[in-house]
Amino acid sequence: xxxxxxILVGSPKGVERSDLAGYARSVTGxxxxxxxxxxxxxxxxALAVEDSIDDLLARADVGDLILLVAPLCxxxxxxxxxxxxxxxxxxxxxxxxxxxxxxxxxxxxxxxxKPVPNSTAVDICRAFADAAGFLRFGAVTLGGGGMxxxxxxxxxxxxxxxxxxxxxxxxxxxxxxxxxIMPSWVYILGGGTPCRGKSPxxxx
Amino acid sequence: MSRMLRLLRGNTGDLHHRRCRERDCxxxxxxxxxxxxxxxxxxxxxxxxxxxxxRVIPLILHTSCSCGTRCTTFGGARYPRLLGVxxxxxxSAKQERIFGSLIERSAINMHAPRAKSGILDAGxxxxxxxxxAALAERIA
Numbered sequence: 594x595x596x597x598x599x600i601l602v603g604s605p606k607g608v609e610r611s612d613l614a615g616y617a618r619s620v621t622g623x624x625x626x627x628x629x630x631x632x633x634x635x636x637x638x639a640l641a642v643e644d645s646i647d648d649l650l651a652r653a654d655v656g657d658l659i660l661l662v663a664p665l666c667x668x669x670x671x672x673x674x675x676x677x678x679x680x681x682x683x684x685x686x687x688x689x690x691x692x693x694x695x696x697x698x699x700x701x702x703x704x705x706x707k708p709v710p711n712s713t714a715v716d717i718c719r720a721f722a723d724a725a726g727f728l729r730f731g732a733v734t735l736g737g738g739g740m741x742x743x744x745x746x747x748x749x750x751x752x753x754x755x756x757x758x759x760x761x762x763x764x765x766x767x768x769x770x771x772x773x774i775m776p777s778w779v780y781i782l783g784g785g786t787p788c789r790g791k792s793p794x795x796x797x
Numbered sequence: 798m799s800r801m802l803r804l805l806r807g808n809t810g811d812l813h814h815r816r817c818r819e820r821d822c823x824x825x826x827x828x829x830x831x832x833x834x835x836x837x838x839x840x841x842x843x844x845x846x847x848x849x850x851x852r853v854i855p856l857i858l859h860t861s862c863s864c865g866t867r868c869t870t871f872g873g874a875r876y877p878r879l880l881g882v883x884x885x886x887x888x889s890a891k892q893e894r895i896f897g898s899l900i901e902r903s904a905i906n907m908h909a910p911r912a913k914s915g916i917l918d919a920g921x922x923x924x925x926x927x928x929x930a931a932l933a934e935r936i937a
Contacts, residue, residue, distance in 0.1 A: 667854050668902035669841050676844035710902060713841070716895045720839040 594621075594757050595628040596657030599695075601649075602635045603663030603674040613662040613702055616735070619749040620660065620700060620756065627757065632656070636677045649677070650684040656695045658756060659727065661718065665703040668710050670717055678721045685725050696730035697722040698762055700752075706773045706780040708736030731755075731762030737774040745770060828877040831907070833900070837885040837916060840895040854906055879904045881914035884924075888916040 598621055604611035614633075621631055632652055639645040653659060663674050670678075699718045701711045711734035722729045733752050735745060748770040752762045835846040842850060881900035885892060897914045904912030917924060 667847075667850050667906055669847060669850075669899060672844050672848040672851050675838060675841070675847050678839060679844055713895060713899050713902065717839045717841045720895075724839065 594624045594658060594759065597630050597632065597652075597655060598624055598658045598660060599632045599634065599652050599656040601659065601661045601663075601674075601677070602633065603637075603661060603671055603677075605637050605671070605673070607635050607638070608633050611662075613664065613700070616700055616702065616749060617660060617662045619746075620698075620733075620753045622753055624757065629657075637673045640673055640676055640680075646677075646680060650681060653681055653695070653725075654685070657693075658696045658698065658730065660698050660700065660756075662700045662702070663714070665701055665711055665714055668713055670701075670714050675717075678725075682721065682724045694726050694728050696756075696759075696761065697725070697727035698730035698752075698756060699732040701732065701734045703734070703736045706737050706775060706777055708734045708771045708773070711736070711771075729761065731764070732767055733762060733770050734767060735770055740774055742774055744772070745774070831877045831879050831909070833879065833881045833903070835881075835883055836919070837883040837888070837892065837896060840892055841899050850903065857907060876908040876910060879907060879909035879912040881912070883914070883916040884919040885916050886918065886920040888918060892916060 600614075600617050600621065602608050602611060602614050602617065604613045608614045624631060634645070634649050634652070636649075639649045661674070663670050666672075669675075697718070699715065701708075701714050701718075703711055715732045715734060718732065719729060721727075731752075733748060748766055751766055755762050755766070833842070833846060833850070835843050838844065841847070879900065881896065881903070883892075883896045893914075893916050896916055900912055900914035903909075917928075921927070
């Protein structure tokens with residue numbers, strides 16, 4: 594990828610502290626060595642500051658690739674991400690569509706083990722890409738919080754290779770990332786044990 | 798009930814007031830039904846309603862709040878049922894499916910015993926009358 598890549602960080606933690614920003618660095622690693630440029634935008638900050646949102650809208654129009662990294666929040670995207678989507682679509686509706694529309698790739702991350710509920714958020718991103726006139730460049734959905742195994746590392750590397758070639762992320766790669774990192778019962782057993790007996794209504 | 802509806806209907810003016818947000822949500826404790834009414838934005842909630850939904854989830858999970866009182870928000874045995882109503886011009890079956898799955902997931906998060914969803918055609922000129930008639934029938 595030797596063009597301009599715009600990375601939209603949808604985590605409230607921001608670019609420095611978010612795990613998602615780390616994943617985005619993995620997916621866009623080496624782009625700058627190929628002659629590309631990376632622009633990072635923290636959506637929560639951009640929406641709070643009027644100048645920043647204008648900057649975001651301007652950069653969205655000239656980018657070659659837009660990569661959204663966001664956590665799953667109540668089985669959808671965070672409110673700030675949806676608000677940014679609304680602003681981008683509204684701004685782009687006033688301009689004629691470019692000859693070459695930017696690609697829009699998505700990386701969604703969920704704290705629980707099963708990444709399947711991410712599919713609603715992917716559908717939302719797909720609808721946004723169509724409304725904004727972006728090219729769909731696929732999605733990677735991850736579960737299990739910050740637990741990254743070797744398989745996920747390879748998935749991110751393959752996603753990076755696809756985007757570097759200017760190709761979309763394949764659905765096979767997304768399916769591979771969606772395999773849970775451990776059986777659900779192990780997670781429930783391990784995650785529930787420390788909480789058991791601590792709820793106010795519990796007799797234990 | 799009415800305050801809860803006001804909180805969740807997509808116009809979250811209450812969220813920006815100084816009043817304790819958790820105390821507003823505590824009104825849900827006495828509600829039997831929560832209605833999420835929203836214009837469909839990218840097959841899901843609009844950003845304003847999503848802001849409220851994001852805030853409701855932690856209130857269900859925690860029993861203490863910033864006002865200093867120990868709220869039992871949604872902490873009792875009874876949780877309100879959930880109705881999701883989306884507004885969209887010329888809705889398609891696919892959009893209805895995606896919105897329906899979103900409401901289903903929200904119902905799980907909110908511990909709603911029952912949930913239903915539907916999309917209304919925002920281009921229908923008699924929409925308001927239809928909603929009023931349906932509500933009147935329900936109340937009767």
